[in-house]
Amino acid sequence: MADEGQVWLITGTTSGFGRRLVDQLLVRGDRVIATARSLDKLKDLEARPESPVRLRCLQLDVTAAQDVINCTVQDAINDWGRIDVLVNNAGFAMPGLLEEAGAEGAMHQFDTNYFGVVRVTTAVLSHMRERSFGTIVIIGSRSAWKADIPGVGHYAASKAAVHAYGETLAAEVARFNIKVLIVAPGLFRTEGIHTAPPYPGAHIPMYDPVRERVLARFADLRARTREDIGDPEKAMRVLVDVVKGQGKAEGKKWPLFLVIGEDAEEDVRKHGRRMEGLMEEWGSVTRDTGWDTL
Template sequence: MADNTKTPLVWLITGTSSGFGSALVASVLARGDRVIATSRSLESIKHLETPDNADFVRARELDVTSGAAVITATIAEAAGIWGRLDVVVNNAGAGYGGLLEEAGSDLLRKQFDVNFFGVMDVVSGTLPHMRAQKAGTIVFMGSRSAWKPEIPGYGPYGSSKAAVHALADCLAAEVAPLNIRVLLVQPGSFRTAIARQPFHTANPIAEYDPFRNLALTRMTTLMGSERGDPAKAMEAVVDVVRGEGSASGKKWPGYLVLGVDAEADVRAKCKRAVDNLDEWSDVAKAMDLDVD
């Protein structure tokens, strides 16, 4: 339900044709905020904007791989619709499956072009507007795969999301003095239609046959069996940004881990890291120069 005591926020969201993006648009509108919904294909989202809701929704074509100049121009036009951009959500992404040696750096470049460099181009196009208005929130859609990338076939995707996590952390430190907030959302398995590309099988290496077959089976059976509800996840994101609902009375989190599986994986990785530090602490601390 909308909170009419608050000034409506203006959100720009990438990748709104399905999944998290579509659910987020619905949640934002239900709170009484305004949305500039974007997608690589305008045809897939043009139904969102109608004469009756033009005061609250605008649809724009935005391909995050179209290059910095095009993206910057698109965001500038979007910022002019209601005169500001309060929240920008980097949701657009894709998943490229493949074993690392078989796929090589070519597949990694394709994956990073969408999930990392495209995100950075959107951020670069956004920040001048938020700096000018001395306020704003930038949301990154990360992934539990950044915490658990050691699953055969998920290397390109997990690597790109790990890079997004580092990018979000660094940006948060750089823009905090400018009254700009950063939120890194880290979801586990949710029932969304991520833009998955065909699994890379063009360069099969016999030694990897068991891993490739396992990866193909996993990716085929996982789709449609995820336990996470995208609508609930995006409700939580809006709660945090607006400081209401589940976020009421809590400090700005910076990180938002969503899903039972994501929480378990983050805790497991942190425990392994601490256990490793404990075991190798004597080595870590023995690296100082010997001083006479």
Template sequence: MSSRVWFITGCSSGFGQRLAQVVVANNERVIASSRDMTRLKAAFDKIGLGAHENVKLFELDVTDEESALKTKLTEAVKSWGVIDVLVNNAGYGQLGMLEECGATQMKKQFDTNVFGLLNVTTAVLPHMRERRSGTIVQIGSRSEWSAETPMKGIYSAGKAAVRAFSETLASEVKPLGIRVLIVEPGAFRTEGIYNYGYYDDNMISDYDPTRQKMKDFIDKIPGKEPGDPEKGVQAIFDVVTGTGRASGKEWPLYLFLGNDAERDVRNKCNTMLKLLDSDWNEITRGVSYPVQQ
């Protein structure tokens, strides 16, 4: 068999499950993983892929120890002898005020969204390095570009960390024939994305007005997100395979998905450029040693 093998985390719902469907629909193979095998199997049975010959369901908790993940990914490679595309999709979003959440909640978020993602990546890399071939897809978020939004602090920080180390990773593995794609989606209409709700175990009254304002805003979002998830995962597939709308295009390091993602990236870039072009520029440029003649 010559079709690519995809390993996708977080496949019991959302982008992960939908991307797996697109992969199979294009006669490619997928190892679909989730930390809950019962839920994963039920989800794939429901969409008619539970027993498909091009699908292998795989139990994987990205928060396991690094050594355990290396063992699990070695086992996954044995499914078809190769992993061509790794898609780090597993993650969750905890909303809450930063002072109320503190380092404890941030660490919990990072264990899944940052350290788990990195550990899965480093577990697959030896296999890709040996073959001098592979693609790593990191599912980020436009939230890192609008981190000034209250209650998104720990989630935005995690996604920003993923982008930063993935930029470094891309430069390190490119000479080895391995590509990295950082996907930055806006808001997409997937199920369960707001299931984690708000962290309210340590509420501080001074934040009540801001917290309530944000809750009122966020509670109106589910079901009204502008992004079509089927179109979103098709775009990812097209870029990875160089087909469809990506045919003939140069490989991008970043893939922004959605008008809201574009808006937030442009706003952030414009804010930074405006500051650099303002009268604060004399301070920015005024801290160097005199130029030697």
């Protein structure tokens, strides 16, 4: 199958990781179904010489109803008769304090970042099951392990949710020869880096100092030089290598999680050490919870 090129369906390809991934795949000779909420934002892709030979562009809003997404996915399958790899990339980071954003803010964030992944994956799974072949990639975040930063709570929670979804999914679909890859990147220099406006929830004056620090931090991240933040093109090169078993990934065992970036690796390791320390310190208190023997 690798000789004729794999068929990839990617959500959220107008910029960022999605756009870099399209570029990487076309260079390697694969076929790509690039999707976005607005086709107008994909006009430059449609004008590329690879289109329509190895590139299709489809309108896909991951927050649409399930039956709408099912129809779009079927249209994608009709193009080349199959989807080998699904990449759930569409998502955004909404700044906001938890109490101010409230449940409505959480639902707004989860509708794209979590339920969008569920909707598109659900639409593709029956096709992959029938073929007994496929790979599902979920773009998560190291924020799932680094959630102790004010202003990112709902985003971090949505990414932790897709991580858990991906772990369970991997266990459920392994029997159908379907692989799952959960990608947890650190901070990378993409066009949309922390540009989403804060959720317009309640304004609680007591949070003003915290909110100001949050907004200042996001502004600082946007202003950092390219050298201070990861290269998204290199990140997507790693992703393609892993999925295709090529380059530095050749011969390695399939990873359920792919932590990309030194900052992400550091945060995941710190989280693990913190949890180990807590269990060691509190184990004498928490372990003796079994039934007493008579």
